[in-house]
Amino acid sequence: MRAAADSSRPPPPAASEPSARRSDWGTLARLMPYLWRYRWRVGLALSFMVAAKVANVGVPLLLKELVDRLSIAPGSVQAMLVVPVGLLVAYGLLRLSTSLFTELRELVFAKATEGTTRSIALQVFRHLHAMSLRFHLERQTGGMTRDIERGTKAVQSLFSYSLYSILPTLIEMVLVLALLGIKFDAWFAGITAAALVAYIGFTVAVTEWRTQFRRQLNELDSKAHSRAIDSLLNYETVKYFNNEEYEARRYDESLDRLRRAAVKSQRTLSLLNAGQQLIIALALIAMLWRATEGVVAGRMTLGDLVMVNAFMIQLYVPLNFLGVIYRELKQGLADLDKMFVLLEREREVADAPGARPLAVTQGRVRFENVSFAYESGGRPILHDLSFEIPPGRTVAVVGPSGAGKSTLARLLYRFYDVPAGAGRITVDGQDIREVTQASLRAAIGIVPQDTVLFNDTVAYNIGYGRPSATPAEIEGAARSAHIHDFIAGTPQGYATMVGERGLKLSGGEKQRVAIARTLLKNPPILIFDEATSALDSANERAIQAELQSAARGKTALVIAHRLSTVVDAHEIVVLEHGRVAERGSHAALLAHGGVYARMWQLQHAQGGAEGVAAHWAQSPGPSLSTAP
Template identity: 75%
Template sequence: MRRAGELAAPPQASSSPAQAPTRGRDWATLRRLLPYLWQYKWRVLAALAFMVGAKLANVSVPLLLKNLVDTMSFKPGDPAAVLVVPIGLLVGYGLLRLSTSLFTELRELVFAKATQGAARSIALETFQHLHSLSLRFHLERQTGGMTRDIERGVRGIESLISYSLYSVVPTLTEVALVLGILAVKFDAGFAWITLAALGVYILFTVTVTEWRTKFRREANEFDSAAHTRAIDSLLNYETVKYFNNEGFEARRYDESLERLRKSRLKSQTTLSMLNTGQQLIIAIGLVAMLWRATEGVAQGRMTLGDLVMINAFMIQLYIPLNFLGVLYREIKQSLTDLDKMFVLMEREREVADKAGAPALAGLERPTVRFEHVHFAYEPSRPILHDVSFEIPAGKTVAVVGPSGSGKSTLARLLYRFYDVGIPGSPSVAGGITIAGQDIREVTQASVRRAIGIVPQDTVLFNDTVEYNIAYGRAGASRAEVEAAARAAHIHDFIRSTPKGYDTMVGERGLKLSGGEKQRVAIARTLLKDPPILIFDEATSALDSANERAIQAELESAARNKTTLVIAHRLSTVVHAHEILVMEAGRIIERGTHEALLASGGRYARMWALQQRRGDKIEPQAAIQSLPG
């Protein structure tokens, strides 16, 4: 076990096959991306047409230069030289250059909507999918790293499209055109020299870049790890301050940054090696082409214009090829980043609606039943054992018991954050019904729409008080929000603040006290006004005076609603129609408050102990103090 103050080992970057996408994975990523782009197929086709037009204009420039050089054989003083050379050079060269730029800009203008549209669609689909995943996934996730993966994935879409359509495809098109011209106008030797140089160049670039990819991947992993640590530390700012651990957090963060620095240095060093090798190959190819062309001019087989044209072709080809290593690396990295986001989208939903599942119906006065429910988060640690009870329509059932007895799990199962059952034991499950319908047979959205909850740990959005209360029912008016706030006894406090309902509550609501946050949560649920209510320690953060006032409001809100109350303070559940006493995932007693007191069992002893201690002790302490 790690001692206090000892630095935790940071996540190690891995280059295992499972994490390093293969070429097959790259192609699979491209296939997944294509349908998003093909929604804009006419724009894609138009962009490709403009790209071809730009390259045809670009390739025509050396041809024009050849003709101009070859025709510049006028004698001194010849009036034709004044007329032909300036006009041909300025107009021809200018029009071709203009055409190249015009077609390029039209290509980018036409395709911008497709690029941004695809990025938006994938980002939205990923966001929706993450919300559809189970609570188990969100309890295990690392928010900082996950958001970084999504951010890089969305950026990767734009980079991938930009580099491939705007750089790689045009370069390959231009190479094909140049090779064709060289092979037709001159002997095949020029085409073979060019092709050989390009082949060696591409092979060298791809090989070295594949080798370098692991360093970039490591850098990204350490970047995500550093980001995760920073976000986690900032979200837990108060805890860091409580234990005076600013230095500890800084050391942990710096350790991640140091690993990131070393990984990026490796990446930069190998990039320099790649660039040097590329320049050597280009220089050898260019010298071989010019030597052959110069020899042809000297022997009279070629003109001076041919030499100028070949030189211009080589310059036009090799300038974009200089960036081939960077382009290939960025495309590979974009594919890797995009693949990570697609992996998130491929994460299976643990809790999913059945095909064609109907919405929950009959919610005027619904009855809730737990029938022989077994449940475990992990197979080796069962939480609930054969739990059965009923919450009659319009009645209130309370659950009390020590921490870890399974009380809050009942609320999670009713919300269908998990499905009932023991992993690996499908025959041991049971069921939960609302209005006679198994919640596994209806849509999750309709189940959650029918339930309102005031949780023990209230987390608010970093927005205004009004926004957080109105979140209970989208589209609620200010008057309805204020009515809910009055019912939750927080209206006067809100009005006393300088900005009133426009007051920002801070991240996770940290600008409010625990009691204020809980009253906002109560107001939010009262505004939702669902037929089924869950109060999970709904007044635990309130003082006694406010608790009594709000308890009366909660009892009023629960009137004629099917209500599940989870409580520690037994005085808050004395009016429940039935009280369940849970221990170790089992119901050990049940009945009304009076009947349980009369039976003299666990509940009666818990009650007596809480009364002696001023109704402040939790059942956990009460049970632990009981004999036996």
């Protein structure tokens, strides 16, 4: 793999994520700006919520009146007319009002919830694409996508639980306590308040204790998911080494740890639920004993007893879910914070303040005394490297794996930046660190050695070079890349699906698709990184002619192992150990009789690229005989 070979796989840097999670209030404060744009909807939804709770509290009051009115002598005209027509209709209307206001609240707030979720998800998506190549080389796709999925769902759950459960319950608690204190003696309000304090305190304490198990459960879930995704993405490698059972055992180990954590979490949940029910049962017994005593003593009516019981049931039913709601709120805040941490991770490569778009007038590319290492203090890849690609010319770079050839392409694309004081790269005299990345990459097209395609159609993958291209232009690019006949010969033609990462296509077919989409992009600067390495000799010669035609009049950097592919380059730069060993045209380098000439002789004597590889393996060190 050229990328891995040339860079020796960039070592991971120290994590830039904060070591400690921010407070829950800090996470909520981070979320508020997204919600602020929907403030009028939030206000209206809160109004409907208060109206729903007022109607809900009125139900037990009407129920009391209904029971007390039933003490009228059976069969009387007053009992037949007043009770059904008055109180029963009012009771039904209150029930209807509760549901109506609740639905209106959800209807009004739905746009705020979905809009906020969409804004955050889109911002995270954009941020991930803006992150450096180093970040994406380190990432675990399965775990990261799981974190993003949980984070976006957390936005909805936070709004749902807070606006639909926590706030309504708090409002109802205040109303019930006020009514009990006004209509009856202080014992009723005192018992209710004490039970609520004990219930909430117990729930919060146990849920805080349970959070560690829940967090562990989520971490193990992410690891198991990452392991499964990674194994499936490397399906062919698993098959090559007959390691299906090994992968199944590794996955089963993850699932077993996940199972044990889930059982532990369920045990603590059962403890929480049992304790909550005990507190509720004791409070109900105390309240009903006090109410029954009042009825017997004549201080209260039978309707009062029914009302107190209805209040308690109405109040404690939502409290039954307080543990679950509190746990989900805490977990939602943790998941949301994890996504915000990802969103706030600094970009390693960012546009400089006031960066301007690149203005390509000629297309002259210069590497000026460039030194580079993938990690500060790590092994240097390039050493004071200088060379130029004149406008409309093709410069080839050859050398062994690890010499820094593909690093040149990564630096030119600004996947990494040249450190300050370690030289610079310019395009038409403009330091590429001082221009916008979007304009720089719009001016460059690349055909990489390792082509990864989208799991979409052939037409989509070719058209990705220029999304506005017409079907005729896509077909023209495919013809230039000598892949049209293959596409036309498939049952679905250009609608053929290429599979995950293009695995339905051969290496040569994928490379020709990559060539086609770069030809379709038609940028002024081209990079060919072993662009024909996966092709057979006949197709290589045919496409080499197309690449030469495509590069005519453009600035082109060709990275190659096979010397036969660079003989027509205007200049060939030979790299050894990150330094320029020699440079010149094919004929001049052969005549010079140096490193390149020995490579050429070995290639023809020992069978092409294998001979060149043997030469590099035997090479004692860099030769600087013709270095500038």
